[in-house]
Amino acid sequence: MRLIDIAEVARLSGLPASTLRFYEEKGLIASSGRRGLRRVFDRDVLDRLSLVALGRSAGFSLDEIGGMLGHEDQPRIDRARLAAKADELDRTIRRLSALRDGLRHAAACPAPSHAECPTFRRLRTIAAARVRRSPLPT
Structure with missing residues (x-):
């Protein structure tokens, strides 16, 4: 899978790098490592970020979103x-x-x-x- 650095994730998602780092601290996204001093992510991080954005726009807290996203590839959305x-x-x-x-x-x-x-x-x-x-x- 192609890795993209935090600057590219920020550019593609429209989120500042500080928000991405915060989301990583909250467990909403996970970096795959570092390239030099920069965090790198699998490209599927953009899908997770779109789910976070959808949850936020619906009024869910980051903790609620984190509970629905879990740590697996597929979210566990409580109907x-x-x-x-x-x-x-x-x-x-x-x-x-x-x-x-x-x-x-x-x-x-x-x-x-x-x-x-x-x-x-x-x-x-x-x-x-x-x-x-x-x-x-x-």
């Missing part, structure tokens, strides 16, 4: 975990859609002030309830 993440994304989409709709309403509301708009007041009440349920870190 129940994927379904749970899809459900979580559905909830996020609904919440963000409602927020978007509320903002559009507030921007176009004919009420003299937002304080007089029943829709805006309802949105404030919902937002305040969310803050009480999950306070911001201090």
Whole structure:
């Protein structure tokens, strides 16, 4: 198999070498050795990096992704975990859609002030309830 050095992996993946080294520390990828001072990787590292990118874009943590990738050639993807993440994304989409709709309403509301708009007041009440349920870190 053709080995490529870390600079080439960085160029092909679009990730900085520091991220590649971090991913290696986390066990997400593994170098095959060194060529001089540079790490070298099997070309299939690009496939693993694409799976990491897919997992990150779906909202999985690096630890969760590492658990699914394992150390073998084939990932061990937990279908129940994927379904749970899809459900979580559905909830996020609904919440963000409602927020978007509320903002559009507030921007176009004919009420003299937002304080007089029943829709805006309802949105404030919902937002305040969310803050009480999950306070911001201090």
